[in-house]
Amino acid sequence: MPTRRRYLMCPPRYFTVEYSINPWMDPGVPVDTELALAQWTALKDAYQDLGHTVETIEPQPGLPDMVFAANSGTVVDGRVLGARFRAPQRAAEADHYRRWFLDQGYRDVVMPTAINEAEGDFAWTGELLLAGTGFRTDPEAHAEAQEVLGVPVVSLRLVDPRYYHLDTALFVLTESGGGAPASVAYYPEAFSPGSQRVLRRLFPDAVIATADDAACLGLNGVSDGRNVILPTEAKELADQLAHRGYRPIPIDVSELRKSGGGPKCCTMELRE
DSSP, X not given: OOOXXXXXXXXXXXXXXXXXXXXXXXXXXXXXHXXXXXXXXXXXXXXXXXXXXXXXXXXXXXXXXXXXXXXXXXXXXXXXXXXXOXXXXXXXXXXXXXXXXXXXXXXXXXXXXXOBOGGGTEEEOSSOEEEEEXXXXXXXXXXXXXXXXXXXXXXXXXXXXXXXXXXXXXXXXXXXXXXXXXXXEEOGGGBOHHHHHHHHHHOTTXXXXXXXXXXXXXXXXEESSSEEEEETTOHHHHHHHHHTTOEEEEEOOTTGGGGTOOTTTTOEEOOO
């Protein structure tokens, strides 16, 4: 069943690709900022059409990746753990989001000491925080997240640079609750052998994505427990989800993908 969600998003008013910090980014490839804004608006509209609440933060000039709101905070039970970026080009984003939370009345806001790219590498299952490392977020940030948010953390190691954040390789379809376990979709080859075994143990009935679905960032999806927003190219994944009883909603994010982003990258969940 779907549940109402509250999201934070940032319009891509200054979106471009002027540096390369992941394999998807090529400054030599032209970027259409107006198209990126139109795709972002369609994503925002899709959330609102489903009955979800979308808050927005003002973008800032000189921060072209600020559109990727998921990287700037993790919110569980109203507690906020901010971000500390690995790439200096994105470092200033963290404080803009910190100030947004304070302006909105959040009082339990902690900025991390370890490199921590927030929901890019953290996925809440309803009882566990799955935490990625290998390319961006430091392993020390996992212990810090457990201490700040007060939830158990399971570390997972990413091994393929194309899937540099956890949210490019795994997303939560249904959170645990009412005695029912959480369900996820993921691409096994993005993870180390040990992490694959952990995922099989935790989620024996997971949706397993194909290489083609992973390669279009199909796992950078957002689910409300019933409706699943994912990139239009992830056709096999959409078929699998429909077979499981979910309602896939394809969204064109091709322009945003030029920075290695998709629906989830653009979406921070505000869990109160």
